[in-house]
Amino acid sequence: MDFDLTEDQRLLKDSVDRLIAQQYGFEQRKKYIREPAGYSVAMWDQIAELGLLGLPFEETLGGFGGGAMETAIVMEAFGRGLVLEPFFATVILGGGLLRRAAPASVLGALAPRVAAGKLKLAFGHVERHSRYDLSDVSTTARRDGSGYVLDGAKSVVIHGDAADRIFVTARIGGERRARDGIGLFLLDPATPGVSRRGYPTQDGQRAAELTLTGVRVTADDVLHDNALPLIEHVVDEAIAALCAEAVGAMQAMHELTLEYLKTRKQFGRPIGSFQALQHRSVDMLVALEQARSMAMFAAVMAEEENPIERRRAIAAAKVQIGRSAHHIGQEAIQLHGGIGVTTEYAVGHYFKRTTMIEQLFGDADTHLAYLARHGGLFGRAA
Template identity: 60%
Template sequence: MDFDLTEEQRLLQDSVARLLGDKYGFEQRKAYMKTPDGWSREIWAQYAELGLLGLPFAEDEGGFGGGPVETLLVAEQLGRAITLEPWLSTVVIGGGFLRNGASAALRSKLVPQVAAGELLLAFAQAERQSRYDLFDVQTTAKKDGDGWVITGRKGYVVHGDSADTLIVTARTAGGARDRKGVGVFLVDAKGPGVQRRGYRTVDGQRAAEVEFSGARATAVLGNPEDGLPLVDQVVDETIAALAGEAVGAMQVAHDMTIDYMKTRQQFGRPIASFQALQHRAADMLVALEQARSMSYYAAISAEERNPAERRKAMAAVKVQIGRSQRFVGQQSIQLHGGIAMTIEYACGHYFKRLTVNDAMFGDADHYVRFLADTGGLVAA
């Protein structure tokens, strides 16, 4: 199998790397974090100019026409800079719902706005009791004339405080943990019946708690009685992007640690000269390369048409990526020593992002159990 990038893919990768290299140094990132949005609107506009906001959409809809590989390449570069902008929530998650669940008329209306940077999306799915179960939904959607009314609460809505439109899972029928009876709705984030409480997450991003009190949906994505397959598909595609982001962040954490080991003196010589620490650095590299291989597997598997096989593949990705990023992050902290624990030094910030990345849509332990319950990645 040929893993070489095409010329267009290399140009995309290089253009994102150049932009972030010029505009997203560690001190610049801290300045963006202090803005009212918690991220840079100027950088967001430059993402739009590069075509990053229209990346997964078809060209005839105003997009870039990219696939999972292009998404992976961009996510890896964003991970290297641990960026703060709502690219994942708007383009990957929101874009996934529009591509896979919206009507042609709705896509023609919304995709150009997303691609131009004028429309921000956020996925309101998690609830207090749901943990990682996408089907555990207590928020309700009741039919009202020709529309739907949403009532309930959602927690940890990434970039939900700055989103223009929320993509909401709500129950239209059945019990709280039934796989049937879950619909996906678009709700105006600034409309009546919507209350948001924004906050900063541990890794420096923004999120919100959202309460819906009779909020009217502006559109339905897919089948309102059976929307869970759509949610599963979008989450699987998002896991592939998260894998790329994790590899980018791990690469920087590893490089930063090796550079520090070469300069940190102990007993009159660099600590990189000590064999025990060399072994730990080598183990970090092995974990990183295992994660990189699984990120390629994720990009390939994201387009798998069999939902059960795609879910198993993404579970395996989550297991390996989760284990790798935990190990690389922990070792980078340990090998740096006390300086890694300071807020002024970048290493700890990368570890925080890797920790949050692991937990999004289920950590490694969750997916180990899932694979055990479903017979493993490959049937015996």
């Protein structure tokens, strides 16, 4: 298999790397996080101008026509920059749901607006009790004429406070954890009965709690009446994107740590000259390269239509990403000493972000348990 980037992919990588290097230094990020939205609106416009917001859409829809590998290139760069803008919520989650679940009329109307930076999206699916079970939905959708009435609550809706439209799941039929009967709706947050409370997360991002009380939706707002298989595919693609972002963040932590070992002096010489610390920095590099390999594997498998093979691959990647992020983050903090946990220094912020990535859509233990139940990466499904 050829892992070299194509010419178009190299151009994409160069342009995104340049944007992050020039516009997303750590001090610049501090300014962005203090803006009213919690991110830079001007940077959002620049990301749109580069065409990155149209990444998952066909060129006929104003998009980039990229796939999982192009997404990985962008997300790795964003991981190095600790990007705050709602790219993941809008393009990866929202764009994925638009592409896979929306009818042609809705896709044609909304995708160009997303690509132009005029429409931000979010996905409200997780509920307080659901843990990592995508089928655990208790929000209800009660039939009302040609439409539905929604009641329930969604938690940790990533960038839900900034979204112009929110994808919401609700149970049309079946028991609480039944795989069938989960509907997918597209809501305007200004609809009567919708309330949302935004808040910052521990990694500097934004999220919202969403409450639905007697929310009336029309038949046009119903994108799918049995949406779980589509949601699972989009979430697998999202996990692959998060794996790439984590690699970017881990690489930044490793580079910061090496630089610190070269400049921090103790006993009259750089601490990086001590062999024990050199061994620890090499172990960090090994963990980083293991994570990079599995992130690439996840990107290759994210578009696999066989759900069993795709799910195994994504689970295996998430396990390695979680383990590598935990090891590299802890080593980076320890080798920096006290400065590693201060808000004024970057390495602690990277560790917070990789910790959040480790928890999103299932931690390492959850995915390892899935692989054990299904015979491992190359085993037979139970």
